[in-house]
Amino acid sequence: MTAEFHIKSRTGGYPALLGPGLLDQAGAILAGRTIPLKAAVISDQTVAALYLERLSASLTNAGFEVHAIIVPPGEKSKSFARLEEVCRELLKNRLDKEDVVIALGGGMVGDLAGLAASLTRRGLRLVMAPTTLLAQADSSIGGKTAINTPEGKNLVGAIYAPMLVLADISTLATLPRRELSAGYAEVIKHAVLAGDEHFSYLEKSTDAFFAGDEKTLVETITRSIKVKAGIVECDEFERDRRLLLNLGHTFGHAFEAAAAYDETLLHGEAVAAGLCMAFEFASFDGHDVIRDFGRLRALLEKAGLPITLEGASIKAKGQDLLAFMRHDKKIRGGLIRLIVPRGFGDIYTKEITDPEILEQFFQALNI
Ligand SMILES: NC(=O)c1ccc[n+]([C@@H]2O[C@H](COP(=O)([O-])OP(=O)(O)OC[C@H]3O[C@@H](n4cnc5c(N)ncnc54)[C@H](O)[C@@H]3O)[C@@H](O)[C@H]2O)c1
Incomplete structure (x- = not known):
């Protein structure tokens, strides 16, 4: 029951896949779109404890060399200090333009990892693997990335389109x-x-949605993605x-x-x-x-x-x-x-x- 869309962007656009069990298929899906070299998975501690092993196994089986960069959960991780740490980890792990950065988590991880990917080596390839409803239905679409500063939320950021969005709806089962x-x-x-x-x-x-019915989850999130994509495609730069x-x-x-x-x-x-x-x-x-x-x-x-x-x-x-x-x-x-x-x-x-x-x-x- 996987739904697929194409989101248009200035850089040509990207597919968004939505369905159950996509994390287990991530390696094969990505290997079909890029040469399997290095993949850096950026996640927070809570999400990593639940899903990193599954995603890593799928990537490794497809031939990727996997590096994990884990940050604490919560808005505080959307900081300059954490951004520097993530960018430097990507450099230390020698990721280059052929490699992929995978944001595994909610909107916080997507914003931080997306910005780090956009800045490191002036742009590494980015895959969004959203695990919250907010991230699947909204924040992983449209390319906005950002961190917070004492002056306010999301004031330092970039618009940087991913190469792929992989939204595994099964992950919503563990979301509070x-x-x-x-x-x-x-x-x-x-x-x-x-x-x-x-x-x-x-x-x-x-x-049915809150009872976790798969068909309803897919239909509801699909409808949201279509509304967001329809608006963002007309005006990517707000x-x-x-x-x-x-x-x-x-x-x-x-x-x-x-x-x-x-x-x-x-x-x-x-x-x-x-x-x-x-x-x-x-x-x-x-x-x-x-x-x-x-x-x-x-x-x-x-x-x-x-x-x-x-x-x-x-x-x-x-x-x-x-x-x-x-x-x-x-x-x-x-x-x-x-x-x-x-x-x-x-x-x-x-x-x-x-x-x-x-x-x-x-x-x-x-x-
Ligand atoms: N870029 C955009 O277009 C955009 C749009 C809206 C919001 N945002 C940003 O998104 C962030 C909020 O995102 P959010 O609501 O996803 O919060 P979040 O990423 O902080 O996640 C919320 C909590 O849920 C946990 N979690 C995530 N997935 C889980 C899962 N499957 N099972 C169990 N726990 C899980 C996380 O560890 C965290 O504690 C804010 O920083 C906001 O500014 C960005």
Whole structure:
């Protein structure tokens, strides 16, 4: 039950494969696309303990010489220090342009390993092997890589397309339920962008998805990849259309900043509450969103995601949120650009020239 897509990019594009058991086939799949020389697998300790042996065995059987570079799990590994360490390990292991770097893990590993691959020897070949829902349905597609600095999240990075994405859905079986739900927030965001038919599919399939039904996992993630790829292919370098993917994120990033990026609030949970606030804003901006907003809240709740600030344990006031929003990296020319849903598949961009509008909005919400 493997699905295959081709994602277009400036450098010619890359295939994405999605299905159960792909890690065991990784060596054979890669050997069919490149001469099996060296493969450096970059992973975090948690994922490596679960899946490194299987991936290494598959690569070794196909003739690759395997090197493993393991970093601690968590956002803290997306740092300059860790990036330097990874790049130097790649150099010490003498990886060159014919070799491959394999990012085995969630979005954190993908971002760190992707950036290291893009910088080392001015670009080593990169394979994404995502193991979280967020990474399979979202972050491994589109070529964005980044690390964090004290100035903010993901502010140092590159857009660097992989040669292949290998998403083994069997790995989702070991993902903690809270992480699965957090990834599902991005899946829901894609459905809000795509329209009613996509959203209705999620409403009908959520139970089967969380029960781990393979067919539903493949269909749900396939739909997400198609939405993301469709947008990224039109605007790889985020000049305009790619900003749509920021739906729920301008508020969400402010919530994450208010929670000081600690583990009390996962990115996907911030996105869930951010999606709700984007609908609240649409209502404040004069649109009738009652029906779709109600359906959104019901689906988020069913997936175990927060729909309010209290639900996400965020105590920040409107003024604090506004200050964080002004520092968001997506702000251009001093304007806060909100992506606002009038309904499913009906999205508009609102440029906030006067921050007072947001002050009034937060006041209307009593925050
Ligand atoms: N590049 C992009 O386009 C993009 C898009 C969205 C998010 N991101 C980035 O992605 C990161 C978040 O990614 P994430 O949510 O995947 O988090 P993550 O990579 O930190 O993984 C979450 C946790 O799950 C564990 N884990 C991963 N796979 C597992 C598995 N199969 N079984 C058990 N445990 C597993 C990890 O060790 C970690 O503790 C953030 O750094 C964010 O900035 C990047």
